[in-house]
Amino acid sequence: MKIGVYFCNCGSNISDKVDSEQVRQVIETMGDVAYFKTNDLMCSDDGKAFLHEDIAAENPDRIVIAACSPREHENTFMRVLTGVGMNPYLMQMANIREQVAWVTDDIGEASLKAATLIKGAVKRVGFHKPLEKKSIDMSPDVLVIGAGPAGLKAALTIAETGRKVVIVEKRPVIGGQPVLYEEVFPNLECAPCMLEPMLNDILHGEHAVNIEILTLSEVVELTGFYGNFIAKVKKTPRYVDLHQCIGCGECIGVCPVDVKNECNNGLDGRKAISLSFAGALPNVPFIDMSACLRARDEECRLCEQSCPLGDGIILYGDVQETVERHIGAVIVAVGASLYDAGLIPKLGYGRVPDVYTSIEFERLLSSTGPTGGQLTTRSGRQPKSIAIIHCVGSLDANHKEYCSGVCCQSAFKFNLMAGHKLHETRIYHLYKELVYPGKEEFFLYKRARENPNAAFIRYQNIDRLMITEEEDGIMIENTLSVDGSIKADMVVLCAALAPAKDTGKLNEVLDTTADTYGFFEELHGRLDSARSKVRGIYIAGACQSPMNIQQAITQGMAAAGYVLSGLVEGKQLDIEPITASVDTDRCSGCRVCMLLCPYRAIGFDDDSRKSSVNEVLCQGCGTCVAACPAGAISGNHFTNEAIYAEIEGVLA
Amino acid sequence: MSEDTLLDTAEGFEPKIVGFLCNWCSYAGADKAGGSQKSYPPNVSVIRVMCSGRVDPQFVLKAYSAGADGVLILACHPGDCHYKEGNYMAMQRHRILLRMLSEHGIDSARCRFDYVSAAEGDRFIEILTEMVDTIRALGPMVSDNTVGNKIMVKRS
Ligand SMILES: Cc1cc2nc3c(=O)[nH]c(=O)nc-3n(C[C@H](O)[C@H](O)[C@H](O)COP(=O)(O)OP(=O)(O)OC[C@H]3O[C@@H](n4cnc5c(N)ncnc54)[C@H](O)[C@@H]3O)c2cc1C
Numbered sequence: 001m002k003i004g005v006y007f008c009n010c011g012s013n014i015s016d017k018v019d020s021e022q023v024r025q026v027i028e029t030m031g032d033v034a035y036f037k038t039n040d041l042m043c044s045d046d047g048k049a050f051l052h053e054d055i056a057a058e059n060p061d062r063i064v065i066a067a068c069s070p071r072e073h074e075n076t077f078m079r080v081l082t083g084v085g086m087n088p089y090l091m092q093m094a095n096i097r098e099q100v101a102w103v104t105d106d107i108g109e110a111s112l113k114a115a116t117l118i119k120g121a122v123k124r125v126g127f128h129k130p131l132e133k134k135s136i137d138m139s140p141d142v143l144v145i146g147a148g149p150a151g152l153k154a155a156l157t158i159a160e161t162g163r164k165v166v167i168v169e170k171r172p173v174i175g176g177q178p179v180l181y182e183e184v185f186p187n188l189e190c191a192p193c194m195l196e197p198m199l200n201d202i203l204h205g206e207h208a209v210n211i212e213i214l215t216l217s218e219v220v221e222l223t224g225f226y227g228n229f230i231a232k233v234k235k236t237p238r239y240v241d242l243h244q245c246i247g248c249g250e251c252i253g254v255c256p257v258d259v260k261n262e263c264n265n266g267l268d269g270r271k272a273i274s275l276s277f278a279g280a281l282p283n284v285p286f287i288d289m290s291a292c293l294r295a296r297d298e299e300c301r302l303c304e305q306s307c308p309l310g311d312g313i314i315l316y317g318d319v320q321e322t323v324e325r326h327i328g329a330v331i332v333a334v335g336a337s338l339y340d341a342g343l344i345p346k347l348g349y350g351r352v353p354d355v356y357t358s359i360e361f362e363r364l365l366s367s368t369g370p371t372g373g374q375l376t377t378r379s380g381r382q383p384k385s386i387a388i389i390h391c392v393g394s395l396d397a398n399h400k401e402y403c404s405g406v407c408c409q410s411a412f413k414f415n416l417m418a419g420h421k422l423h424e425t426r427i428y429h430l431y432k433e434l435v436y437p438g439k440e441e442f443f444l445y446k447r448a449r450e451n452p453n454a455a456f457i458r459y460q461n462i463d464r465l466m467i468t469e470e471e472d473g474i475m476i477e478n479t480l481s482v483d484g485s486i487k488a489d490m491v492v493l494c495a496a497l498a499p500a501k502d503t504g505k506l507n508e509v510l511d512t513t514a515d516t517y518g519f520f521e522e523l524h525g526r527l528d529s530a531r532s533k534v535r536g537i538y539i540a541g542a543c544q545s546p547m548n549i550q551q552a553i554t555q556g557m558a559a560a561g562y563v564l565s566g567l568v569e570g571k572q573l574d575i576e577p578i579t580a581s582v583d584t585d586r587c588s589g590c591r592v593c594m595l596l597c598p599y600r601a602i603g604f605d606d607d608s609r610k611s612s613v614n615e616v617l618c619q620g621c622g623t624c625v626a627a628c629p630a631g632a633i634s635g636n637h638f639t640n641e642a643i644y645a646e647i648e649g650v651l652a
Numbered sequence: 653m654s655e656d657t658l659l660d661t662a663e664g665f666e667p668k669i670v671g672f673l674c675n676w677c678s679y680a681g682a683d684k685a686g687g688s689q690k691s692y693p694p695n696v697s698v699i700r701v702m703c704s705g706r707v708d709p710q711f712v713l714k715a716y717s718a719g720a721d722g723v724l725i726l727a728c729h730p731g732d733c734h735y736k737e738g739n740y741m742a743m744q745r746h747r748i749l750l751r752m753l754s755e756h757g758i759d760s761a762r763c764r765f766d767y768v769s770a771a772e773g774d775r776f777i778e779i780l781t782e783m784v785d786t787i788r789a790l791g792p793m794v795s796d797n798t799v800g801n802k803i804m805v806k807r808s
């Protein structure tokens with residue numbers, strides 16, 4: 001085997017401290033090296049040209065470059081090798097600048113150490129194998145889970161480039177949480193006016209042909225890997241033809257069944273066939289089969305009979321089905337949910353009638369809500385005073401330790417919206433901390449403060465608050481002091497944002513991970529917050545961390561950006577060759593490797609009882625290689641033989 | 653009885669130490685030390701691995717059998733491993749390795765596991781210098797040392 005060594009002077013950075021002649025003498029005694037050449041600055045254009053020409057002339061089997069850190073110029077030299085037609089992995093660098101010249105005073109010592117490192121590299125490089133980058137086809141299509149602001153913005157951004165997007169939404173409506181709001185902070189703009197253009201773009205816009213929306217659906221299985229995932233989606237029947245129904249609502253009026261409307265948190269009723277709320281999109285009702293008389297074997301066909309389009313729109317025969325979609329990437333945007341205020345029993349939620357969660361209160365303020373936007377107590381009275389409790393379950397080691405960052409803003413929004421509806425009503429803000437970062441947010445706080453009927457009261461610990469029902473309203477006591485009590489007709493609990501209900505289940509389906517609080521875990525909190533730890537699965541919106549609409553939209557676009565830059569139509573996925581591979585003859589099927597792999601890149605064949613490595617998912621860390629008790633796994637480029645040889649080389 | 657008690661610390665003894673450094677934090681930390689151009693003892697030969705999780709205990713044994721007086725394994729700090737958790741594996745393996753080494757009378761100070769981030773050039777120098785001093789004080793491994801060979805589990 002012909003091995004050549006190239007020694008770079010690095011200007012004088014290396015040659016000032018390392019005597020290349022002395023090094024040459026040591027290396028030549030090894031007997032393994034065919035030639036030893038020096039160059040003044042190998043990374044310069046001249047240096048690269050020299051390397052190119054010299055490799056072409058010498059035609060070595062392997063080379064060692066003794067120069068700077070491989071972290072600096074390994075890629076540079078690999079490109080030179082590729083250019084001259086030599087496999088780039090047949091090279092090893094010896095770091096004689098950062099690890100020798102710059103850190104060793106004595107020239108003799110430095111030269112000796114440089115020779116030592118080069119010996120290691122020479123021994124090692126003999127075991128290098130030519131490696132090829134592989135590439136495979138990728139599907140450019142994308143699955144978006146959750147049709148809130150984050151998911152919809154991502155879907156729209158991707159669909160605008162002509163890509164196909166499948167949106168899976170578990171509810172019958174799209175738009176996420178904000179479709180439940182009348183107005184949005186920080187500027188109290190009209191929520192439907194803000195959202196509907198986007199929702200219409202999704203449903204009927206120029207790029208709607210690229211978007212498939214599966215409502216009342218859930219992803220139940222995801223297999224494959226980046227570029228080639230297969231998603232199984234369970235579709236609960238809507239019993240109404242989504243494409244033909246014109247949403248006139250005739251069917252709803254004739255339905256004889258009344259049930260509680262979960263969309264308004266049970267504060268009002270709906271029919272067995274209904275829309276979630278007036279204006280819900282898609283504007284197509286659904287039948288709740290758990291309530292429909294037909295589920296009880298009654299021959300009711302009132303809704304079908306009332307349909308002005310005739311038969312075929314109401315589909316009693318609709319069945320649950322599981323559909324498959326082949327996609328290249330997944331964006332998870334399932335949002336968050338409110339922390340359960342019932343977990344702080346003293347606050348009276350569920351026990352005292354006029355204690356509401358913030359979302360319920362949003363619905364009371366909404367013109368499509370249970371009271372048509374009239375702010376009244378359950379007994380139909382106008383509240384003379386409303387107590388808004390901030391930080392419910394937030395900033396609290398017994399509940400959620402973090403600050404959700406949106407609850408104060410929603411509380412200020414409630415203050416102003418209630419003030420607009422009822423001019424005399426007193427508003428109490430009971431808070432632990434007040435938070436309003438951002439360029440627009442302080443302004444809302446200021447306006448809430450300026451409400452002449454508003455009072456701000458700080459409490460220390462939510463466990464000290466005791467809410468009870470009195471004959472003439474609700475009593476909120478601060479059990480720490482005697483005079484610390486307030487009377488109110490309504491109480492609003494601004495609870496922390498917590499992970500959405502099925503986050504754990506979805507994490508299992510997707511093989512993604514949850515953070516300490518149960519939110520979807522990002523790859524890196526600052527650098528890569530829209531990426532999960534699984535390649536090709538991105539996360540956007542409040543499922544990653546509590547956030548407001550602006551942030552959710554931005555993160556949706558970030559996730560779309562990753563998809564658009566990484567998963568390009570017609571482009572193949574490059575697979576780095578530094579991965580692990582299993583020698584099936586030696587594999588004993590113990591599966592230790594599977595337990596250790598942080599990327600779930602190792603699969604197991606039940607028939608042959610052998611493990612195998614998925615090269616797309618493998619990141620080449622080598623943890624499994626070191627762990628395999630049978631020595632059946634080897635790590636490309638970092639094989640045991642190569643490393644043993646390097647060890648022997650540096651100690652020889 | 654430790655093998656070290658069998659030896660008197662040789663005059664002019666220069667420890668030979670092999671350092672296994674993960675590419676992402678520790679190796680970058682060593683580069684950072686290089687960048688700051690502060691001199692440190694030349695006794696450690698660094699072998700780059702992608703992750704400390706790749707460090708097979710047999711690498712350590714191999715180093716001893718090939719004549720190393722000490723081995724240094726440096727990893728990303730807990731929680732920072734580029735591959736999520738390779739450093740936890742490395743840390744656990746190191747613990748087991750120390751037990752094995754002590755059964756063979758090798759002082760646990762001859763195999764040090766520590767964390768160095770990409771920013772901690774000074775910490776790299778500190779750990780390295782300490783290691784060299786420690787090994788210098790312990791003296792060389794027995795010259796015809798076969799400890800590594802004896803406990804190397806042959807897997808091929
Ligand atoms: C009371 C309150 C008031 C707020 N007011 C404002 C405001 O005025 N201005 C503002 O900027 N922010 C406000 N926010 C914050 C705002 O609601 C969030 O920032 C926003 O909803 C986040 O959008 P998202 O797309 O991440 O999630 P979401 O809006 O929650 O949407 C997630 C979607 O995913 C669906 N989904 C959930 N699980 C699954 C599943 N397993 N499979 C399929 N689909 C699923 C859900 O049904 C939903 O449609 C408020 C929050 C609260 C609690």
Ligand code: FES
Binds near residue numbers: 735736738
């Ligand atoms: S990459 Fe540094 S320890 Fe894993």
